[in-house]
Amino acid sequence: MKKTLSAISLFSGAGGMDVGFVRAGISVKVANEINKDAAATYQRNHPDSKIYTSDINEVFEEISETKDIDIVFGGPPCQGFSVAGKMDPNDERNTLIWSFLDVVHIVQPRAFVMENVKALGSLEKWKPVRDEIFKRAENMGYSCEMFILNSADFGVPQKRERVFFIGFLNKDTKRETLEADFIKLHKPSRSIRDTIKHLGPAGSESNPQTCTAKITFASNPILRKSPYAGMLFNGMGRPLNIDETSNTLPASMGGNKTPIIDEEYLHGDEKENWVNGYHEAVTNNELDPKFQSAPSRLRRLTIKEAALIQTFPEDYIFEGSKSSVYRQIGNAVPCELAEVVAKVVVKELKSSDCNLKERERQISFATLF
Known part of the structure; x- marks a missing residue:
């Protein structure tokens, strides 16, 4: 496996998720954020990442030029799904989860992580949306699992529940394995x-x-x-x-x-x-x-x-x-929660590479006899 995994960050905001993914050993090559202030904050703190400040639907071509990407991650705007909002199924912002998956389709990373509010993962109202996410992921060749995580379970001084859709390309990832990895990273919250x-x-x-x-x-x-x-x-x-x-x-x-x-x-x-x-x-x-x-x-x-x-x-x-x-701060994913998610994804990708190398070794050994 490459020494450093590479990633594309979408709906990057001020870069909270990026902080966590970078801490987990991931190099963010490209980012996208339409809000000018948040994009300026992102660029100030992540100077090595190229950021596009246009509507994501206008930069598909530019993003697709980024080759050999391991992970696409980000949190599409959540107001349309949030219980704090009107929860309007026709809210235009709801469609941005499909834009996220369109980028996944174009780039074909080895894994993707899409974050959103807990309501998208828990309410019956949004079950058709969840089903469509799983369907599109499967059609693109990804095994996809959904996890609702509370940041307070991972040392963050804040009770903040979020849903994460995590997909792996051409890999039958076991949910139990990922759950066990998350549990291993549990630690007491801070006051x-x-x-x-x-x-x-x-x-x-x-x-x-x-x-x-x-x-x-x-x-x-x-x-x-x-x-x-x-x-x-x-x-x-x-x-x-x-x-x-x-x-x-x-x-x-x-x-x-x-x-x-x-x-x-x-x-x-x-x-x-x-x-x-x-x-x-x-x-x-x-x-x-x-x-x-x-x-x-x-x-x-x-x-x-x-x-x-x-x-x-x-x-x-x-x-x-x-x-x-x-x-910008209120919209962010807690950096330490993002780091936990990134570590679980990295571990799974490393496991895949180790299994692949072992199979190649066995095949090579078998050809000697």
């Missing part, structure tokens, strides 16, 4: 505190304060058992329990949908998150004057913190406006 505290307080040189959206109480709060669920504040920016794993960071961050941190509980002497007391008071209908406005110790998650929760390298440089950067 938010352990992930971001070393950056220092928001507003410091190493952790610039980037989202200043005002934090205001919801006039009609929606209560849940946990202070970190429900709706205590206006907007969708819920408070984070920094002693646990983060919930999924949304692409809508940047305004009042940006998660909330208790600065004094993270960096000060406070022994409890302020929202615990507020949640208890609201639940018991025992509000007193101190709860008339949110205290200054509550603030929004910074860009640096959000990037680390998505497991981007700390020195990763993002291009574009603050809202654009938050969106």
Whole structure:
């Protein structure tokens, strides 16, 4: 087998999946991303990869000129399938999964990895789409398996479930083998505190304060058992329990949908998150004057913190406006989750090559007699 496996990255975004695949020993030759800010971020951090910034349907010819590719990977836009959206079967963005498979058909890599939201892999509504993915993969000569993975199972400080369609060319890959490989890579998740505290307080040189959206109480709060669920504040920016794993960071961050941190509980002497007391008071209908406005110790998650929760390298440089950067981070596949997927694919490809070499050795040996 070649020393370094080569890949094409599609719908690359800011390059979160690419970070993981590169860490797994894969060289990304070509990438494609239509969003200009995300493409600029990608190019800044992956200078050795050639990136096309046009609509993917307009660069089939250019991409097909890239020869001897081992893996095609990427995450076509997921808004059309997401439970956070309208889930419209006619959403034009849904068709981009077929564009992804068109590139696979043109390039004929040894393997492909297509990522998307969990809903595409789990809801009955999207079963016809899943069936069509498997059918097209089989028609192209790929054995394809689907896995729904939670990034928190692989050391990522975030509960983020995603579906991965993984296909291998001319190979009858056993699902049980891939499952076992994923299980071997399981490791405990990290807490938010352990992930971001070393950056220092928001507003410091190493952790610039980037989202200043005002934090205001919801006039009609929606209560849940946990202070970190429900709706205590206006907007969708819920408070984070920094002693646990983060919930999924949304692409809508940047305004009042940006998660909330208790600065004094993270960096000060406070022994409890302020929202615990507020949640208890609201639940018991025992509000007193101190709860008339949110205290200054509550603030929004910074860009640096959000990037680390998505497991981007700390020195990763993002291009574009603050809202654009938050969106790029929220849209990304956690780098460490992508690395896990890449390692499983690489192991399977290496296994194929070892089996092929062994068969060639046996044939060569047999010809001597």
